Amino acid sequence: EREAKIRTEELEAVHRRINKFNALHPKNMIDEDNLEEAIEAFDMGQEYNKWVSMLTANMHLGPDYEPLVSEGVQHLNKIPIIWLELADCTGNSEGFIKSAHPKIDDLILQYISLDYHELLMAASGDQSESVLDSIIKNDAGKYILIVEGAIPLGMEGKFLRIGAKGETGHALLKRVAKNSAAILAVGSCAFDGGVVAAKPNPTGAVGVSEALGRDDIINLPGCPVNPINIVGTLLHFIMFDEMPKLDEKNRPLWAYGFRIHDNCERRGHYDLDEFVLEWGDEGAKKGWCLFKMGCKGPYANLNCPLVKFNEGTSWPVQAGHGCFACGAGKIAFDKYANHRPLEEEEDE
Numbered sequence: 408e409r410e411a412k413i414r415t416e417e418l419e420a421v422h423r424r425i426n427k428f429n430a431l432h433p434k435n436m437i438d439e440d441n442l443e444e445a446i447e448a449f450d451m452g453q454e455y456n457k458w459v460s461m462l463t464a465n466m467h468l469g470p471d472y473e474p475l476v477s478e479g480v481q482h483l484n485k486i487p488i489i490w491l492e493l494a495d496c497t498g499n500s501e502g503f504i505k506s507a508h509p510k511i512d513d514l515i516l517q518y519i520s521l522d523y524h525e526l527l528m529a530a531s532g533d534q535s536e537s538v539l540d541s542i543i544k545n546d547a548g549k550y551i552l553i554v555e556g557a558i559p560l561g562m563e564g565k566f567l568r569i570g571a572k573g574e575t576g577h578a579l580l581k582r583v584a585k586n587s588a589a590i591l592a593v594g595s596c597a598f599d600g601g602v603v604a605a606k607p608n609p610t611g612a613v614g615v616s617e618a619l620g621r622d623d624i625i626n627l628p629g630c631p632v633n634p635i636n637i638v639g640t641l642l643h644f645i646m647f648d649e650m651p652k653l654d655e656k657n658r659p660l661w662a663y664g665f666r667i668h669d670n671c672e673r674r675g676h677y678d679l680d681e682f683v684l685e686w687g688d689e690g691a692k693k694g695w696c697l698f699k700m701g702c703k704g705p706y707a708n709l710n711c712p713l714v715k716f717n718e719g720t721s722w723p724v725q726a727g728h729g730c731f732a733c734g735a736g737k738i739a740f741d742k743y744a745n746h747r748p749l750e751e752e753e754d755e
């Protein structure tokens with residue numbers, strides 16, 4: 408009985424927290440009512456419910472949280488978000504906005520209020536600068552900063568200049584980070600420099616945490632990050648007024664607490680010593696383990712096999728390509744991607 412009481416109080420607290428967002432105005436074109444309308448119009452009611460169940464389970468919340476997760480989703484368009492693109496390939500933005508068919512992920516992602524995103528916003532030049540300045544000023548302490556890409560520090564940051572005034576990426580990051588409620592570093596480059604910082608790292612690129620000298624950055628590495636991990640982290644913030652529990656690299660445990668190798672559908676073949684030894688061989692045709700072809704699943708912690716990509720269709724190892732532990736950051740590009748099995752056992 409005591410446990411049930413604590414549980415009820417917990418759920419009520421989350422509910423109160425979500426309701427606080429009613430005080431903020433929706434920033435996006437789709438509002439709460441027409442999110443529901445859009446779900447109905449595309450006949451996605453069932454798909455939406457399944458998506459909410461999947462997300463709730465992935466966030467390691469019990470089934471009684473499902474209505475609250477759904478309620479939280481309705482408020483995703485009320486948090487102002489600034490998305491900065493620094494030294495990157497735009498892969499995380501593309502992963503976030505990809506739209507093959509109007510599937511539920513796409514709809515939710517369009518619903519999120521990306522108030523400033525150089526790639527996506529209609530404004531440009533001075534107009535976009537003033538949008539940014541106004542969010543920094545008017546939504547101080549409320550907006551979430553999402554950063555994609557590494558920060559080149561070489562030559563005083565001059566390898567990356569952005570905007571009409573030629574501000575360096577580093578200066579821009581510091582300016583926007585100052586008033587933000589929370590910072591998410593998405594993708595491996597924002598985590599620790601990733602491929603941009605791969606040897607010999609000519610631009611002196613580093614990740615967000617190092618560039619800002621802060622240890623409170625939420626890291627969502629991946630190449631690209633799975634959009635579901637961004638949505639889950641934002642939802643956690645809406646529901647609990649705090650970021651999720653993190654591992655020692657500041658990555659949310661609910662997404663990065665699992666070893667790829669332990670959830671891989673080819674794992675049975677690994678245990679039976681059944682390996683692909685050459686691309687296209689019999690083992691490859693039978694879906695055997697890719698370890699000897701360079702798969703680094705045993706050294707990688709991420710939820711790819713659990714949530715998969717493209718609306719849960721598949722993930723790299725299922726499609727026949729070894730994992731190179733992209734979520735481990737630049738070591739994946741310096742070392743893991745270039746070696747078949749590592750000579751000595753080592754962990755990320």
Ligand code: SF4
Pocket residue numbers: 667668669671672673674675677695696697698702703704705724729730
């Ligand atoms: S394919 Fe990779 S992740 Fe899957 S079992 Fe083999 S080594 Fe592990």
Ligand code: SF4
Pocket residue numbers: 629630631667707709711722723724729730731732733734
């Ligand atoms: S399978 Fe491995 S390399 Fe591919 S996205 Fe997942 S963690 Fe990154």
